[in-house]
Amino acid sequence: MTTNKPVLVLKVGGALLQCEMGMARLMRTAAQILAQGQQVIVVHGGGVLVDQQLAANGMETIKLDGLRVTPAEQIPIVVGALAGTSNKILQGAATQAGITCVGMSLADGNTVSARIKDERLGFVGEVAPGDATYLKFILSQGWLPICSSIAMTDQGQMLNVNADQAATVLAKLVGGKLVLLSDVSGVLDGKGQLIPSLDQAQIQHLVQQGVIEKGMKVKVEAALEVAQSMGQAVQVASWRDAEQLLALARGEAVGTQIQP
Numbered sequence: 203m204t205t206n207k208p209v210l211v212l213k214v215g216g217a218l219l220q221c222e223m224g225m226a227r228l229m230r231t232a233a234q235i236l237a238q239g240q241q242v243i244v245v246h247g248g249g250v251l252v253d254q255q256l257a258a259n260g261m262e263t264i265k266l267d268g269l270r271v272t273p274a275e276q277i278p279i280v281v282g283a284l285a286g287t288s289n290k291i292l293q294g295a296a297t298q299a300g301i302t303c304v305g306m307s308l309a310d311g312n313t314v315s316a317r318i319k320d321e322r323l324g325f326v327g328e329v330a331p332g333d334a335t336y337l338k339f340i341l342s343q344g345w346l347p348i349c350s351s352i353a354m355t356d357q358g359q360m361l362n363v364n365a366d367q368a369a370t371v372l373a374k375l376v377g378g379k380l381v382l383l384s385d386v387s388g389v390l391d392g393k394g395q396l397i398p399s400l401d402q403a404q405i406q407h408l409v410q411q412g413v414i415e416k417g418m419k420v421k422v423e424a425a426l427e428v429a430q431s432m433g434q435a436v437q438v439a440s441w442r443d444a445e446q447l448l449a450l451a452r453g454e455a456v457g458t459q460i461q462p
C-alpha cells in the first residue's frame with residue numbers, strides 16, 4: 203500500500219545521535235508514517251560526532267560560514283564518523299523500531315553528483331541531483347533509506363557535504379516534501395521566540411542582523427533554495443519535541459515554514 207503523497211524527506215542533525223530517547227521516538231514516528239504507506243527518506247548529519255572524532259585524533263575543527271573546512275587528512279575521520287558510525291547508529295534505531303532500512307551515502311547508485319565547492323573549504327562537496335533509480339527501488343519496497351552526507355566526485359574522491367544541503371538535493375531529486383529537524387523548535391527571533399513563517403526578505407534581514415547565524419544560516423538558505431525551486435514551503439522543526447513529531451506524522455505544518 204502506498205499513498206500518492208510526495209516522499210517525505212526528513213533531515214536530522216547530529217545532536218539527535220547523542221540522544222537515544224530522541225532517536226527511538228523519531229523512528230517510532232517514522233514507522234507510523236511508513237505504515238500509512240507514506241514513503242520516507244532519512245538524511246542525517248553528525249557534525250557533533252565529527253567534532254569529537256577530530257579532537258580525539260588531535261585535529262582542529264574550522265568552520266567557514268557554517269561549513270567545515272575539510273583538508274585531505276580529515277577525510278577518513280569525517281567519512282568514518284558520518285557514513286560509518288552515524289549512519290549505523292541510526293540504522294540500529296530504525297531496526298529497533300521494526301523498520302527495514304538501507305544505509306547509504308549520496309554516492310550510492312550515482313544518486314547525487316558532486317564536485318569540490320570552493321578550494322578554501324578543502325574536500326567539501328557541492329551537490330546536484332543525479333540518478334533516482336536506487337532510491338526509488340528502496341522506497342518501492344516500503345523500506346527506509348537512511349542517507350549520510352558523504353558524496354563522491356566522478357574521479358572517486360570522497361567529499362564532505364553539509365547535511366542540510368544533502369537533504370535539499372535529495373528532496374529535489376524525488377520531488378519530495380522537505381522537513382529539516384534540528385535541536386531547536388524552529389527558527390527563533392532575537393528573543394528566543396519561534397518564528398512561524400519566513401520569506402526571503404525576512405530571512406535576509408535576520409541574517410544581516412546576526413539573528414540567524416552559523417548552522418541555522420546554512421539550514422535556512424538551503425531550505426529557501428529548495429522552497430523556491432520547488433514552489434513549496436520547507437519546514438524547520440525539532441526532533442526533540444514529541445508533539446512536533448506527532449503533528450508531522452499527521453501531515454500538519456510544524457516549526458518554522460520557509461516560504462518560496
Ligand SMILES: Nc1ncnc2c1ncn2[C@@H]1O[C@H](COP(=O)(O)OP(=O)(O)O)[C@@H](O)[C@H]1O
Pocket residue numbers: 214215216217247249366383384385386388389390391413414415416417418419421
Ligand atoms: N535564529 C536562530 N534560531 C535557531 N537556532 C539558531 C539561530 N541562529 C543560530 N542558531 C543555531 O543553529 C543551530 C542549529 O543548526 P545546526 O547546529 O547546524 O543544527 P543541525 O546539526 O541540527 O543541523 C541551533 O542549535 C542554534 O545554536
Ligand SMILES: CC(=O)N[C@@H](CCC(=O)OP(=O)(O)O)C(=O)O
Pocket residue numbers: 214215216217246247248249250252268269270280284326327351362363364365366417
Ligand atoms: C561541509 C560540512 O560542514 N559538513 C558537515 C556534515 C555533517 C553535518 O552537516 O552535520 P549536522 O547536520 O549535524 O550539522 C560537517 O562536517 O559537520
